[in-house]
Amino acid sequence: MAKAVFWTGNEVCAEAAIAAGCRFFAGYPITPSSEIAAVMAQRLPEESGTFIQMEDEIAAMGAIIGASLAGVKSMTATSGPGFSLKQENIGFACMVEAPCVVVNVQRGGPSTGLPTHPGQSDLMQTRWGTHGDHTTIALAPAYLRELYLEMIRAFNLSEKFRVPVIVLIDEILGHMSECFEAPTPNEYTVINRVKPTCPPEKYNPYEVQDGELVPTMASYFEGYRFHATGLNHDKTGFPTTHPIVCHQDEVRQLAKVSHNRAEIDSWEEVMVEDAEILVVSFGSTARGAHSAVLEMRKQGVRAGLFRPITVWPFPDEEVRRLARKTKAIVVAEMNLGQMILEVERAAHSDIKIVGCQKVGGVPVEPYEIVAKIREVA
Amino acid sequence: MAFDYAPYMRMSKLPHLWCPGCGIGIVVKSLIRAIDRLGWSKDDIAVVSGIGCTSRAPGYLDMNTLHTTHGRAISFATGIKLVRPDKHVIVIAGDGDMVAIGGNHFIHACRRNIDITCIINNNNIYGMTGGQYSPTTPHGAKAATAPWGNMEPCFDLTKLAMGAGATYVARGQVGNGVQLERLIRDGLDHHGFAVIEALSNCHTQFGRRNKLPDPMQLIKHIQDKTVPKSKAEKMDSAELAGKFVVGELFRDTDRPEFCDEYAKLQQRAQAASKKKTAVPVA
Numbered sequence: 032m033a034k035a036v037f038w039t040g041n042e043v044c045a046e047a048a049i050a051a052g053c054r055f056f057a058g059y060p061i062t063p064s065s066e067i068a069a070v071m072a073q074r075l076p077e078e079s080g081t082f083i084q085m086e087d088e089i090a091a092m093g094a095i096i097g098a099s100l101a102g103v104k105s106m107t108a109t110s111g112p113g114f115s116l117k118q119e120n121i122g123f124a125c126m127v128e129a130p131c132v133v134v135n136v137q138r139g140g141p142s143t144g145l146p147t148h149p150g151q152s153d154l155m156q157t158r159w160g161t162h163g164d165h166t167t168i169a170l171a172p173a174y175l176r177e178l179y180l181e182m183i184r185a186f187n188l189s190e191k192f193r194v195p196v197i198v199l200i201d202e203i204l205g206h207m208s209e210c211f212e213a214p215t216p217n218e219y220t221v222i223n224r225v226k227p228t229c230p231p232e233k234y235n236p237y238e239v240q241d242g243e244l245v246p247t248m249a250s251y252f253e254g255y256r257f258h259a260t261g262l263n264h265d266k267t268g269f270p271t272t273h274p275i276v277c278h279q280d281e282v283r284q285l286a287k288v289s290h291n292r293a294e295i296d297s298w299e300e301v302m303v304e305d306a307e308i309l310v311v312s313f314g315s316t317a318r319g320a321h322s323a324v325l326e327m328r329k330q331g332v333r334a335g336l337f338r339p340i341t342v343w344p345f346p347d348e349e350v351r352r353l354a355r356k357t358k359a360i361v362v363a364e365m366n367l368g369q370m371i372l373e374v375e376r377a378a379h380s381d382i383k384i385v386g387c388q389k390v391g392g393v394p395v396e397p398y399e400i401v402a403k404i405r406e407v408a
Numbered sequence: 409m410a411f412d413y414a415p416y417m418r419m420s421k422l423p424h425l426w427c428p429g430c431g432i433g434i435v436v437k438s439l440i441r442a443i444d445r446l447g448w449s450k451d452d453i454a455v456v457s458g459i460g461c462t463s464r465a466p467g468y469l470d471m472n473t474l475h476t477t478h479g480r481a482i483s484f485a486t487g488i489k490l491v492r493p494d495k496h497v498i499v500i501a502g503d504g505d506m507v508a509i510g511g512n513h514f515i516h517a518c519r520r521n522i523d524i525t526c527i528i529n530n531n532n533i534y535g536m537t538g539g540q541y542s543p544t545t546p547h548g549a550k551a552a553t554a555p556w557g558n559m560e561p562c563f564d565l566t567k568l569a570m571g572a573g574a575t576y577v578a579r580g581q582v583g584n585g586v587q588l589e590r591l592i593r594d595g596l597d598h599h600g601f602a603v604i605e606a607l608s609n610c611h612t613q614f615g616r617r618n619k620l621p622d623p624m625q626l627i628k629h630i631q632d633k634t635v636p637k638s639k640a641e642k643m644d645s646a647e648l649a650g651k652f653v654v655g656e657l658f659r660d661t662d663r664p665e666f667c668d669e670y671a672k673l674q675q676r677a678q679a680a681s682k683k684k685t686a687v688p689v690a
Contacts, residue, residue: 097487
């Protein structure tokens with residue numbers, strides 16, 4: 032029977048993670064994500080899982096990768112400054128292909144910024160925060176029931192493609208409460224990493240079969256005794272500086288995402304088919320954008336909303352398709368112009384593309400988006 | 409018969425990348441012999457490292473091995489140990505890796521008393537990056553970034569470990585492999601956070617700049633600086649100045665171990681949640 036719940040977004044993150052099979056959480060206190068850690072500290076021991084508050088953000092990221100390699104689904108949660116600190120180890124997770132989930136409850140401002148206020152300024156950092164070429168999957172839901180299902184999808188994608196997956200929400204979603212029917216297990220699937228079936232002496236931790244991109248993943252202590260390193264490595268897992276091997280391995284790691292877009296991409300469209308003005312917005316800002324679009328329709332303006340749920344990889348093709356049939360695009364976001372860069376790149380068009388941007392720790396209001404739509408209509 | 413190291417090593421990965429005469433080889437061999445004496449299965453051991461010369465050791469060991477980011481080995485090891493408390497987790501690191509960039513993780517692992525064995529190859533220098541001074545470079549010694557002599561005071565790693573709460577602390581040296589093996593074995597066998605400092609030689613980066621360019625000369629220099637614990641107990645502080653006491657320096661078997669405590673917490677949480685959800689009997 033469906034259960035009605037009244038949870039905050041941060042509580043949703045924790046409960047959905049447990050539903051997805053997460054049994055290890057390492058974190059460090061930071062506003063506005065701290066409640067995720069608090070719920071995990073309460074809930075994980077009840078589920079025979081483990082919670083630990085580490086000495087810093089970097090250690091929390093390291094610990095979840097260690098737990099993942101030892102065979103347990105793991106996650107951490109943080110916000111702006113903590114997300115910055117985690118970047119090196121996020122890159123390490125990419126390199127050793129360790130599945131894990133990082134929730135970033137975005138706050139306002141650069142540096143210490145506005146710890147108790149929302150922002151969406153980590154969008155580009157989410158994609159490019161760690162050094163070197165690497166792939167990123169980032170999910171940015173806008174509603175709490177959706178957040179529950181996207182958390183589960185985050186674990187599934189991380190397990191399936193052996194990548195860290197970022198769930199990008201903000202202070203509004205983290206601290207707001209919504210009443211919804213908690214998804215029941217028959218509404219979602221839970222995916223687990225594919226383990227090797229070959230005997231240990233035949234196992235190469237980064238070997239893929241022809242036509243495949245994701246290697247099978249043994250856990251430590253199962254007899255496979257593999258080596259994992261952040262250095263460029265060959266299929267055996269050991270360091271190499273061979274230019275062709277290094278190049279091909281990095282290309283394969285990117286292809287894990289770029290060749291599986293159909294499964295990774297996700298978005299919502301609201302009245303886009305006949306839209307003259309397209310609003311592109313994500314996360315909590317998209318809630319206001321949705322209201323603005325409905326208001327414009329009432330006033331006879333043909334507006335539509337395109338809301339990426341998977342923000343990385345960015346849904347280029349869909350934006351390009353929609354850009355061909357619209358007069359202008361308004362990109363609403365709680366930063367000073369980040370998603371708009373992707374929209375401009377994807378649209379690849381001369382149509383007017385304007386931003387409705389705001390920082391300062393307060394949401395972009397529907398009336399502000401309405402005004403922007405009027406400007407270009 | 410000479411000890412056979414091959415069953416514990418990934419022989420195909422040899423030759424190793426360390427300089428001829430490097431002390432790390434002695435530390436790794438002592439570790440292998442210690443594991444052999446304990447009779448542990450390779451499948452049950454994880455060896456975790458950070459960045460630097462010493463951190464390349466896990467690659468040569470035929471175990472579950474992880475070569476992580478600079479300074480962070482203990483945090484990865486903590487994640488592994490917490491989800492598999494029944495297995496053996498070993499961290500091996502150099503002085504710069506463990507107590508400069510990794511210092512925070514080091515002291516907190518000591519404080520938690522988590523059952524991980526931490527072996528520090530202390531050669532007083534950053535070797536791999538080209539001989540920069542580390543937190544254990546002696547005052548006045550020369551380094552690539554201390555051409556006029558190191559102006560910084562240095563850490564005593566064993567005191568740092570004891571002060572932070574490690575429950576087994578020992579110091580050995582590469583000039584005495586038999587003792588080092590015993591200290592590592594006791595550290596592995598200890599149920600709690602164990603720290604074994606191995607005073608070691610980097611003649612290439614440290615010795616070369618400090619008039620000790622030959623490995624044997626530098627190892628002799630290290631030997632001359634050390635005093636066995638039994639002898640040190642009879643010496644006064646003036647006699648001990650500039651000396652390093654070797655042997656088992658501290659052991660506490662009473663303090664609770666972190667994973668044991670967490671298992672108890674899980675039991676408490678599960679008992680409480682059962683009570684909460686139990687249907688009352690009419």
